[in-house]
Amino acid sequence: MHVLILGGTTEARRLAGLLHGTPGLALTSSLAGRVANPRMPPGEVRVGGFGGAEGMAAWLREHAVDVLVDATHPFAGTISFNAASAAALAQVPLLALRRPGWDPVEGDAWHEAGSLEAAARLLPGLGRRVFLTTGRMGLAAFAHLDDLWFLVRSVDAPEPPYPARMEVLLDRGPFTLDGERELLRRHRVDVLVTKDSGAAATAPKLTAAREAGVPVIVVRRPPVPEGVPEVATPEAAARWVMRHPVPGAPPRNTP
The missing domain is CATH 3.40.50.720 (NAD(P)-binding Rossmann-like Domain)
Structure with a gap:
């Protein structure tokens, strides 16, 4: 089972840590490359863009990705729409891992x-x-x-x-x-x-x-693609990944 995490966030690194080392699971994290010295997640890492939605879809096919997780920054913007289009083109299941936004409390201006x-x-x-x-x-x-x-x-x-x-x-x-x-x-x-x-x-x-x-x-945050399943924590994302069936593979235990 090959999982691609579109990362660069604390949540993406946490998810990679939860999945890394799981028997039968290959893990790749993708970083945009906008930070000179990023904090690296465990597992394989690629750096740089894909060349739009079609380029990402081609990468998903070429590397036999079974599950795609969009754990990018809430303001990454374009990448989430590219991920949704690429997942549809390559017929790969997509999950969005998005941290909750802030809410004002009494005394805030x-x-x-x-x-x-x-x-x-x-x-x-x-x-x-x-x-x-x-x-x-x-x-x-x-x-x-x-x-x-x-x-x-x-x-x-x-x-x-x-x-x-x-x-x-x-x-x-x-x-x-x-x-x-x-x-x-x-x-x-x-x-x-x-x-x-x-x-x-x-x-x-x-x-x-x-x-x-x-x-x-x-x-305010930019809009996100509609219809993409979404979770708020790396732990929930890890459970989703491990529950997701891969054709021809036996069920896996949830971490």
Whole structure:
């Protein structure tokens, strides 16, 4: 049984760890290659794109993939639609592993935006010193805001275009609540911009913002393909994979 995980997330690595070493199961994780030094999952790893849905379908056929799991980032966008099309073309079962998004709680001052561009339009009315945690991609949406100062946190250094008044903090989660409190205080942050990526590793910034009375612009998640079965945890995904029948193969025990 050959399982391909479209990964790059904490959940994808956890799923690979649950499945790795299972007798009779071959495991491959695919990483997009956008991070210079990614955290590698166990098992075989391929890096780079497939060349669209048809290229992915060809890879599925060529490598005799039996099950495909889309465990990409909630904002990966295009890859999920390519996976749905490729799975249909290659007639391979597809599961989506998607972490739940964040929900506001009492005391939060959230402002929803449908895109990075919409978030940029909201900023001038909310603050002047911005903690931007949307990653290094898409900074062009904020490049014209010359009157604002940005603290940009990302794993790798961003490339232009980006805001003229900007300090870059190279770091990756998990982040602590005390650390996030100190960042807001030291840099005198008065507005936070984040994507609704979910996960506990980056959630402390929301708590720190709530405590400090800092408004938060939350960029909503992009749409996902319809009709794809979905689970919220790596454990549920592992059970789904192990329950899935492969023609000609005996049933496998659920981990």
